[in-house]
Amino acid sequence: MNKILCGVDIGGTKCSIALIDDNGKILDKIHTGAHVDKNEKGLVKMVAENIKEIFKRNDLQESDLPGIGMGCAGHIRFRDGVIITSSNLKGFKNYPLREAVQSYFKIPVILDNDANAQAFGEYKFGAGQGFDDMIFLTISTGIGAGIIINKKLYRGITGTAGEFGHMIVEPDSELTCTCGNRGCLMACACGMALPWLFEKKLKEGKKSKLNLPPDFIRSEINGQLLKKGLEMDDPVSKEIILDCGYYVGLGLYNIFQALNPPLIVLGGGLTNWGEFYLNKIKSTFYNLARDMIFDPIEITVSKISGDAGVIGAAALTLEEQG
Amino acid sequence: MNKILCGVDIGGTKCSIALIDDNGKILDKIHTGAHVDKNEKGLVKMVAENIKEIFKRNDLQESDLPGIGMGCAGHIRFRDGVIITSSNLKGFKNYPLREAVQSYFKIPVILDNDANAQAFGEYKFGAGQGFDDMIFLTISTGIGAGIIINKKLYRGITGTAGEFGHMIVEPDSELTCTCGNRGCLMACACGMALPWLFEKKLKEGKKSKLNLPPDFIRSEINGQLLKKGLEMDDPVSKEIILDCGYYVGLGLYNIFQALNPPLIVLGGGLTNWGEFYLNKIKSTFYNLARDMIFDPIEITVSKISGDAGVIGAAALTLEEQG
Numbered sequence: 001m002n003k004i005l006c007g008v009d010i011g012g013t014k015c016s017i018a019l020i021d022d023n024g025k026i027l028d029k030i031h032t033g034a035h036v037d038k039n040e041k042g043l044v045k046m047v048a049e050n051i052k053e054i055f056k057r058n059d060l061q062e063s064d065l066p067g068i069g070m071g072c073a074g075h076i077r078f079r080d081g082v083i084i085t086s087s088n089l090k091g092f093k094n095y096p097l098r099e100a101v102q103s104y105f106k107i108p109v110i111l112d113n114d115a116n117a118q119a120f121g122e123y124k125f126g127a128g129q130g131f132d133d134m135i136f137l138t139i140s141t142g143i144g145a146g147i148i149i150n151k152k153l154y155r156g157i158t159g160t161a162g163e164f165g166h167m168i169v170e171p172d173s174e175l176t177c178t179c180g181n182r183g184c185l186m187a188c189a190c191g192m193a194l195p196w197l198f199e200k201k202l203k204e205g206k207k208s209k210l211n212l213p214p215d216f217i218r219s220e221i222n223g224q225l226l227k228k229g230l231e232m233d234d235p236v237s238k239e240i241i242l243d244c245g246y247y248v249g250l251g252l253y254n255i256f257q258a259l260n261p262p263l264i265v266l267g268g269g270l271t272n273w274g275e276f277y278l279n280k281i282k283s284t285f286y287n288l289a290r291d292m293i294f295d296p297i298e299i300t301v302s303k304i305s306g307d308a309g310v311i312g313a314a315a316l317t318l319e320e321q322g
Numbered sequence: 323m324n325k326i327l328c329g330v331d332i333g334g335t336k337c338s339i340a341l342i343d344d345n346g347k348i349l350d351k352i353h354t355g356a357h358v359d360k361n362e363k364g365l366v367k368m369v370a371e372n373i374k375e376i377f378k379r380n381d382l383q384e385s386d387l388p389g390i391g392m393g394c395a396g397h398i399r400f401r402d403g404v405i406i407t408s409s410n411l412k413g414f415k416n417y418p419l420r421e422a423v424q425s426y427f428k429i430p431v432i433l434d435n436d437a438n439a440q441a442f443g444e445y446k447f448g449a450g451q452g453f454d455d456m457i458f459l460t461i462s463t464g465i466g467a468g469i470i471i472n473k474k475l476y477r478g479i480t481g482t483a484g485e486f487g488h489m490i491v492e493p494d495s496e497l498t499c500t501c502g503n504r505g506c507l508m509a510c511a512c513g514m515a516l517p518w519l520f521e522k523k524l525k526e527g528k529k530s531k532l533n534l535p536p537d538f539i540r541s542e543i544n545g546q547l548l549k550k551g552l553e554m555d556d557p558v559s560k561e562i563i564l565d566c567g568y569y570v571g572l573g574l575y576n577i578f579q580a581l582n583p584p585l586i587v588l589g590g591g592l593t594n595w596g597e598f599y600l601n602k603i604k605s606t607f608y609n610l611a612r613d614m615i616f617d618p619i620e621i622t623v624s625k626i627s628g629d630a631g632v633i634g635a636a637a638l639t640l641e642e643q644g
Contacts, residue, residue, distance in 0.1 A: 077616060084616050133479070147581075149476060156582020157455065158616045163579040168572055168610070171492060181610055250490055257485040258580055259469075260478020288490070288503055294399060294406050294480045 007314025008070040012088035016310040017050045024125025048104035067108040069316030071117030078159030081111040110316045119146020121312030126303035127265045135261045138268035141191035189247035195221040201236045208236035249284025267302035329636025330392040334410035338632040339372045346447025370426035389430040391638030393439030400481030403433040432638045441468020443634030448625035449587045460590035463513035511569035517543040523558045530558035567599045571606025589624035
């Protein structure tokens with residue numbers, strides 16, 4: 001029998017529990033949004049019950065699986081399985097989530113940051129197959145990342161390594177990140193920057209073909225809307241996408257100098273902007289790196305579908321520990 | 323008998339061959355500047371002869387040592403032992419230096435970048451003792467670095483990982499690095515930036531107590547001179563030291579977010595600016611990192627004396643391979 005893996009992805013709006021096969025294909029999945037109103041214990045109980053339910057309806061015993069992998073946004077102390085802080089979940093400050101879920105099961109439960117989980121999923125089942133080392137960067141509302149070194153996630157002392165989104169690339173930027181600093185990569189080049197960038201272009205006198213009504217809610221300016229703008233050949237949308245691409249390209253250059261990886265995989269919603277965006281990322285990168293590239297470096301997009309979170313979480317159970 | 327190690331440090335002006343004990347203490351050393359006028363083969367022959375000489379005068383057989391470690395500035399493809407480019411040495415473009423020296427010896431010869439060697443020396447014999455992971459940053463004319471992960475150097479695909487000096491931290495900076503890019507950490511905050519920074523302050527109308535004569539050669543404005551300025555309470559020297567400290571602090575913050583290390587060790591000539599400089603580095607770092615530090619991170623200075631290059635090179639022979 002092929003290996004079956006179980007993953008749990010705890011996001012801000014939805015919580016997914018899935019079984020996948022050892023090619024990264026989803027076999028069964030439970031989706032719920034009920035977790036958002038629960039306290040810590042309530043969420044843990046719901047997750048555990050859903051895991052037991054998905055095992056039951058697939059005629060699986062716990063012992064048929066190598067473990068249960070969980071991914072969750074936020075700062076996580078990996079070695080203890082503790083959520084230090086999570087912007088996605090109410091409460092959960094210094095909460096030992098791994099231990100709490102573990103108390104329901106005999107097989108090992110693993111908890112990691114969602115970007116780390118996605119990175120490992122990409123390494124096992126996606127664009128990272130065949131590589132021993134890679135960087136994964138996910139660009140959506142925020143920017144997360146995971147570092148694979150020698151077939152394993154490199155997590156650093158706490159487990160927060162790979163926070164390239166917080167690298168400062170423009171110290172005097174007008175853009176402030178949720179962390180409070182100015183000019184983080186995340187502040188300049190992801191979903192959270194889009195409303196501000198859009199407004200700035202309009203203030204500079206640029207005209208958008210999107211013709212948003214005056215009462216349009218600024219926070220609703222997002223990646224999808226700019227994609228629509230790109231398709232309409234809207235100059236404002238295109239400029240913003242190029243600005244974001246520039247900063248991501250610069251960020252990749254900094255990552256290249258820091259870690260000299262053979263592969264960087266880009267995931268997350270903003271990669272849906274497609275070639276126009278990716279070409280700017282790559283041209284910025286290559287303009288900066290030029291003759292300092294001595295071995296091939298591949299920059300590509302994620303090969304894992306929309307279920308990257310839960311597939312990545314399940315993949316964590318394949319990581320060699322120690 | 324304790325282990326005796328052999329290291330070779332090939333610098334721009336001097337070449338050192340030394341024996342050290344397994345506490346990192348120098349037992350014997352040969353210094354020469356003769357290598358600068360030699361071509362590739364001539365340098366290799368000279369290095370090999372000096373190694374044989376230092377073995378002979380210490381009654382050592384080759385087989386008494388685990389290997390010969392060599393450090394050299396420049397881009398080095400580690401797995402092949404090839405110098406891709408080196409600003410310190412004439413010629414040596416894509417030169418297989420390791421193989422050339424190896425042809426004189428039976429014990430393994432290891433060649434790495436000088437900053438990697440120093441990082442490993444610091445890990446084995448200096449401030450890194452007792453840590454499994456650390457970052458070493460050397461700040462002098464340029465900025466070099468080495469990454470220790472799980473007791474080994476992390477080198478990346480070519481061997482050029484750890485080039486934090488080329489991280490871009492100020493894309494619109496007026497300062498250009500030797501690499502050609504603007505606003506690298508190296509362009510903003512090391513020896514090569516000092517003449518430009520000094521001139522800029524004077525142009526802004528600031529008065530320096532150093533009272534340099536009008537015919538003073540700009541390129542002679544270096545770390546030592548500014549240290550003299552600092553001791554004289556010269557406001558211009560102090561401002562420049564604080565500016566440099568700010569960018570290094572910002573660079574350390576970016577490294578912290580990228581790699582979440584438990585230890586960062588600073589070496590190189592500019593650390594001689596002392597507490598005034600180090601306090602600015604640390605205050606900048608902690609102002610940026612604030613509540614994102616969840617486990618202790620130590621920022622400290624190198625514990626290895628002026629011979630860090632050759633001690634580091636020798637230490638490379640203690641690194642587990644594979």
